[in-house]
Amino acid sequence: MVLLHVLAGMRRPRLDLVVAHANHGLRGADSDTDAAFVETTCQNLGIRCHVGTLRVRETLERSKESLEMVARRLRHRFLASTAAKEGIGTEATAHHADDQAELLLLRLLRGAGSEGLAGMTWQSLAPVQIPKARELTLIRPLLRCHREELLRFATSEAIAFREDSSNSDRTLLRNRVRHDLLPLLEREFNPGIRGVLCRTAELLGDEAEHLADEAEAWRGNPDRLPFASLSPALQRWVLRQELWELGHDVGFDPLERLRGRQSVTVAPGIDLEWRSGGGFARRESHDRFSSQRAEISLGFSGTQALGNRFVEWRLEPTRCSDPQLVGIPGWECLDAQAVGPSVIFRHWNPGDRFQMLGRKRSSKLQDLFVNRKIPAAVRRHLVIGETAAGQIFWVESLPPGELFKVTPETRRLLLIRGYDRPG
Numbered sequence: 001m002v003l004l005h006v007l008a009g010m011r012r013p014r015l016d017l018v019v020a021h022a023n024h025g026l027r028g029a030d031s032d033t034d035a036a037f038v039e040t041t042c043q044n045l046g047i048r049c050h051v052g053t054l055r056v057r058e059t060l061e062r063s064k065e066s067l068e069m070v071a072r073r074l075r076h077r078f079l080a081s082t083a084a085k086e087g088i089g090t091e092a093t094a095h096h097a098d099d100q101a102e103l104l105l106l107r108l109l110r111g112a113g114s115e116g117l118a119g120m121t122w123q124s125l126a127p128v129q130i131p132k133a134r135e136l137t138l139i140r141p142l143l144r145c146h147r148e149e150l151l152r153f154a155t156s157e158a159i160a161f162r163e164d165s166s167n168s169d170r171t172l173l174r175n176r177v178r179h180d181l182l183p184l185l186e187r188e189f190n191p192g193i194r195g196v197l198c199r200t201a202e203l204l205g206d207e208a209e210h211l212a213d214e215a216e217a218w219r220g221n222p223d224r225l226p227f228a229s230l231s232p233a234l235q236r237w238v239l240r241q242e243l244w245e246l247g248h249d250v251g252f253d254p255l256e257r258l259r260g261r262q263s264v265t266v267a268p269g270i271d272l273e274w275r276s277g278g279g280f281a282r283r284e285s286h287d288r289f290s291s292q293r294a295e296i297s298l299g300f301s302g303t304q305a306l307g308n309r310f311v312e313w314r315l316e317p318t319r320c321s322d323p324q325l326v327g328i329p330g331w332e333c334l335d336a337q338a339v340g341p342s343v344i345f346r347h348w349n350p351g352d353r354f355q356m357l358g359r360k361r362s363s364k365l366q367d368l369f370v371n372r373k374i375p376a377a378v379r380r381h382l383v384i385g386e387t388a389a390g391q392i393f394w395v396e397s398l399p400p401g402e403l404f405k406v407t408p409e410t411r412r413l414l415l416i417r418g419y420d421r422p423g
Contacts, residue, residue, distance in 0.1 A: 001041070001154065001159050001160065001161040002094065002142070002150050002153055002154050002159060002161075003092065003093075003094040003141065003142055004019065004041065004042075004045070004047075005045075005157065005159050006141075007092065007141075008045045008047060011047075018047070018049075018050070018086050018088060019038065019042050019047055019048065019049045019050070020049075020050045020051075020052070020078065020079050020082040020083075021034075021035055021038040021039075021049065021050070021051045021052070022052050022054055022074075022078050022079065023035045023051060023052065023053045023054065024054050024056050024071050024074075024075070025053060025054065025055075025056060025057070026056060026057070026067075026071070026166070027164075027165060027166065030165060033162070034162055034164075035051050037160075037162055038051065039051060041160070048086075050082045050085075050086075052078040052082070054071070054074040054075065054078060056070055056071045059074060062419070066372065066373035068172070068373065069372040069373060069374075073128075073399070076126065076127045076128040077128050079091055079126070079128070080126055080128040080129060080130050080133075080136055081130060083126075083133070083134075083136050084130040084133035084134070084136075087134065088134070088136075089134040089135060089136060089137060090137050090138075090139060091126050091136055091137070091138050091139070092138075092139050092140070092141055093138065093140055094140075094142050095120055095140040095142065095143055096142045096143060096145050096146060096147055096150060097143060097144055097145055097146045097147075097194060097195070097198050098146055098178075098182075098194055099120070100119050100120055100143060100197070100198050100201055101182065101193070101194045101197035101198055101201075102174055102177050102178055102182065103119045103120060103201075104119050104197045104198075104200065104201045105177050105181060105182070105197065106173065106174060106177055107119070109173075109177075110367075110370060110371075112367070113208075114204045114205075114207060114208040114211075115205075115208045115361075116367070117200070117201060117204045118201055118202075118204045118205030118208055119198075119201035119202075119205065120140060120143060120201075121205065122139065122140055122141075122143050123137060123138070123139050123140075124137070124138050124358075125137060125138065125358045125359075125360075126138040126358060127357065127358045127399070128357065128358070128399070129357060129358065129405060131333065131405075131407070132406070132407075132408050144198075146194060146195075182194065211237045212237060212361075214234055214237070215234060215237035215238045215240075215241050216241065218230065218234070218238060219238060219241065219242070219278070224278075226276075227274075227276065227277070227278055228276070235259050236255055236259070238278075239255055239259065239274065240255070242279070242280060243266065243351075243353075244353050244361070244362050246266075246272075246280070247351075247352065247353055247390055247391065247392065248266040248272075248352075248353065249266075249351050249352070249353050249365075249366075250264060250266055250351060254266070258272070258273075258274045259274070261273065261274055261276070266351050270282065292306055292307055292346065292347060293306075293344055293345065293346035293347075294306060294344070294345045294346070295342065295343075295344050296342065296343050296344070296345060297341060297342045298313065298315065298336070298339075298341055298342065298414070299315070300314070300315050301313065301314045301315065304345055306345050306346070306347070306383050307347065307381055308381055309381055309382070309383050309396070309418050309419070309420065310418065310420070311345050311383050311385075311396075311417075311418050312416070312418075312419070313414060313415060313416045313417075314414075314415040314416075315336055315412060315413065315414060316412070316413045316415060317411075317412060317413070331415050331417045332394060332399070332400045332415070332416055332417065333400070333406055333413055333414070333415055334393060334394065334400050334401070334404045334405065334406065334413070334414045334415075334416065335404050335405065335406050335407065335410045335412075335413070335414070336410075336412040336413055336414040337410070337411060337412060338393075338403065338404045339385075339387055339393050339404055339414050340387050340388055340389075342388050343385055343386060343387060343388065343393075344385075344386040344387075344388070345383050345384070345385055345386075346383070346384055347380065347381065347382070347384065348365060348369075348379055348380060348382060348395075350366070351364075352364075352365040352366075352384070352392060353365060353392070354368060354392045354395055354398070354401065355401055355402045355403060356398060356399050356400075357399040357400050357401065357402050357405055358399070358402065359402055365384075365392075365395065366379075368395075368398060372398070382395065382396040382397055382418065383395075383396045383418045384396070385416065391403065394416055396418035397418075
């Protein structure tokens with residue numbers, strides 16, 4: 001509500017404003033009252049308002065994701081579809097500094113590295129992009145403002161707001177961090193811990209981005225300095241980038257062994273050793289891995305069984321590429337030409353990396369599963385789509401690959417979904 005009122009004061013001629021409210025329908029009458037409150041506020045401010053009712057529980061029954069992840073995915077699709085209908089290229093959300101502090105602690109508890117601990121940025125690509133629509137940029141104008149500051153502003157300006165009752169549900173880890181861990185750190189260790197965490201996230205983000213750029217520059221320089229002369233931090237980034245391009249990722253200890261020129265098993269059946277001049281020497285390890293996989297030539301449509309899962313796909317012309325199609329629960333839409341005529345369907349391997357839609361770089365697939373709270377017992381059965389060149393283009397229960405998204409140049413679509421074996 002604070003963000004809405006601030007932006008409302010910046011309207012014409014500087015800003016055309018449209019409001020989108022996602023009603024998740026998870027809190028009964030409270031959810032409907034929230035939606036009505038938003039509509040009334042927008043009517044009083046003279047602002048166009050779109051309210052979408054999301055089928056969260058219905059989708060959850062057919063999904064392996066958590067309730068939070070299903071709600072987030074459907075919400076972002078609704079927001080992106082609304083932006084596409086309105087011809088809008090910028091989405092503004094009200095994430096604030098306390099959200100940033102909570103996120104850093106959550107990722108620290110999960111063992112994230114500097115990239116993950118960098119948290120949210122003021123500007124990024126929206127998580128969901130609609131084919132043939134304007135590229136949607138996500139901005140967070142209030143990211144440097146703390147919750148208490150926003151509350152004081154709302155009080156001083158007589159801005160009405162509603163509190164989401166689920167924010168007090170301590171079964172959710174984020175709420176335990178918000179209501180228990182952060183107050184404990186403030187009370188017992190540092191009263192300014194929220195600001196410290198936000199500054200730490202910004203510093204780590206800047207440093208991670210710089211090291212990534214330096215590593216790319218070293219790898220692309222034919223007259224580069226010897227690898228051994230690089231700082232340990234830069235060596236790690238060089239190795240990570242080389243591994244990511246090969247579709248692998250490793251933890252801290254294996255990375256240190258690679259820096260020390262030791263052989264490391266990066267995936268079942270594959271050992272790598274770093275050469276002094278750069279690049280990996282690869283050999284098959286004796287520990288062979290037996291996993292189901294299917295090499296498929298994509299026809300107009302088809303179905304493939306893999307373990308206790310089925311994969312179904314269809315090839316369609318681009319006339320089907322619209323927000324309604326992309327929003328079908330359980331189906332993903334990709335550029336068929338980018339994927340190629342033949343693919344491999346398989347299960348997850350340790351070290352797999354995936355560049356999800358809207359991401360600048362690939363991430364460890366295990367981290368994506370953890371962030372979306374997909375249990376280990378479930379993720380082992382999910383199906384992964386890999387191109388003939390060895391790039392992962394689709395992972396069941398995750399958004400499609402960034403490098404395979406539908407663009408205005410797309411001529412043919414690949415629609416794909418995974419589901420349980422009947423019975």
